[in-house]
Amino acid sequence: MEQPISVTRSNFNDWMVPVFAPANFIPVRGEGSRIWDQENKEYIDFAGGIAVNALGHAHPVAVNALTEQAKKLWHVGNGYTNEPVLRLAKQLTENTFADKVFFCNSGAEANEAALKLARKVGLDSGVAGKSGIVAFKNAFHGRTLFTVSAGGQPKYSQDFAPLPNGINHVAFNDLDAAKAVINEQTCAVIVEPIQGEGGVIPADIEFLKGLRALCDEFGALLIFDEVQTGVGRTGSLYAYMNTGIIPDVLTTAKALGGGFPVGAMLTTDKFAPHFSVGTHGTTYGGNPLASAVAGAVFEFINTPEVLEGVKHRHQYFLDALKTLNAEYQIFEEIRGQGLLIGCVLKAEYAGKAKDITTWAGEEGLLALIAGPDVVRFTPSLIIPEQDIDEGIARLKRALAKLAK
Numbered sequence: 472m473e474q475p476i477s478v479t480r481s482n483f484n485d486w487m488v489p490v491f492a493p494a495n496f497i498p499v500r501g502e503g504s505r506i507w508d509q510e511n512k513e514y515i516d517f518a519g520g521i522a523v524n525a526l527g528h529a530h531p532v533a534v535n536a537l538t539e540q541a542k543k544l545w546h547v548g549n550g551y552t553n554e555p556v557l558r559l560a561k562q563l564t565e566n567t568f569a570d571k572v573f574f575c576n577s578g579a580e581a582n583e584a585a586l587k588l589a590r591k592v593g594l595d596s597g598v599a600g601k602s603g604i605v606a607f608k609n610a611f612h613g614r615t616l617f618t619v620s621a622g623g624q625p626k627y628s629q630d631f632a633p634l635p636n637g638i639n640h641v642a643f644n645d646l647d648a649a650k651a652v653i654n655e656q657t658c659a660v661i662v663e664p665i666q667g668e669g670g671v672i673p674a675d676i677e678f679l680k681g682l683r684a685l686c687d688e689f690g691a692l693l694i695f696d697e698v699q700t701g702v703g704r705t706g707s708l709y710a711y712m713n714t715g716i717i718p719d720v721l722t723t724a725k726a727l728g729g730g731f732p733v734g735a736m737l738t739t740d741k742f743a744p745h746f747s748v749g750t751h752g753t754t755y756g757g758n759p760l761a762s763a764v765a766g767a768v769f770e771f772i773n774t775p776e777v778l779e780g781v782k783h784r785h786q787y788f789l790d791a792l793k794t795l796n797a798e799y800q801i802f803e804e805i806r807g808q809g810l811l812i813g814c815v816l817k818a819e820y821a822g823k824a825k826d827i828t829t830w831a832g833e834e835g836l837l838a839l840i841a842g843p844d845v846v847r848f849t850p851s852l853i854i855p856e857q858d859i860d861e862g863i864a865r866l867k868r869a870l871a872k873l874a875k
């Protein structure tokens with residue numbers, strides 16, 4: 472075989488559209504919660520590919536599902552159905568409130584489908600102008616034009632105007648503000664049970680309950696964006712299960728494929744028929760390869776042992792972070808559920824989250840930010856305790872640099 476083309480980090484600047492500013496090393500392989508770069512330097516992975524690699528790297532369950540399916544059938548298109556996608560649909564519907572699933576390839580596409588479904592249901596209702604969407608400030612729903620417009624961070628959408636209209640943003644966790652804008656013309660309310668990108672901010676249960684009641688009153692779909700919180704991330708299969716509130720539509724992606732791109736929109740028999748033949752579609756969505764991997768990942772995660780393990784690791788992580796913080800006094804608050812953890816910087820360290828993750832990288836730790844003031848951890852759901860210990864030791868060295 473020919474030698475592969477030799478590449479370096481600086482080639483990113485040569486050839487890649489500059490929407491990202493990746494770290495100055497290139498990961499080349501991973502195993503469990505460890506990654507190695509081109510120089511064979513080792514990193515502990517507290518980022519998990521942004522809440523994606525739920526089983527860590529190269530987990531045999533995922534590798535076997537992928538390679539077995541790869542030998543059989545990769546893609547046939549949606550003019551044909553396939554066995555892996557039907558099995559995955561059965562798993563998702565049997566284990567959630569949902570009766571029906573639409574598959575796609577990403578979180579943004581899942582939300583795009585959810586918002587389009589809501590508009591279609593609104594149209595079919597016969598109520599004039601029932602197309603309004605209520606969303607929340609600081610929310611993140613993806614980067615397509617519709618989903619970035621539903622997101623509540625104008626810096627991501629304003630450069631792409633004119634934006635789709637009929638979207639109203641109000642303050643997160645402010646039920647009165649929501650009440651003031653939800654009416655007969657509202658077709659959907661879209662909300663994250665925990666705002667992930669926005670800073671790891673949990674929704675109050677009373678807030679979600681209130682949204683549920685308002686949606687019922689005005690005939691609007693309640694959409695839970697569980698792209699980040701889903702598939703075991705909070706210690707429950709889906710975060711709505713922690714709340715006692717059942718949405719009409721749920722979107723899931725990120726951890727669903729454990730690293731293989733896949734997304735899904737889940738809904739009920741009441742709303743699914745509005746997406747009749749030809750109203751929406753996708754080329755790759757529900758392909759056998761993605762579905763086979765997702766099915767294996769889902770089966771592995773949806774067990775009491777793995778889900779309980781997430782809760783246990785949450786406590787273990789929190790204890791370690793609190794011990795660190797007692798020494799350095801850098802975090803004002805440590806919040807989140809399961810293995811979606813946000814450390815909010817004290818005012819005197821405002822804006823330093825990115826510096827911390829850069830220094831963490833130098834110490835051999837992958838970590839994330841959630842806005843300029845929050846350091847975020849979304850590791851593998853099965854990260855071993857010794858890797859948590861080692862990662863915390865490396866974080867400690869990074870924080871020591873900041874404290875100086």
Ligand SMILES: *Cc1c(COP(=O)(O)O)cnc(C)c1O
Pocket residue numbers: 576577578579580582611612613614663667668696697698699724725
């Ligand atoms: C990551 C994320 C998305 C977008 O998912 P992509 O796969 O990047 O399109 C949407 N919603 C939430 C809550 C997310 O965290």
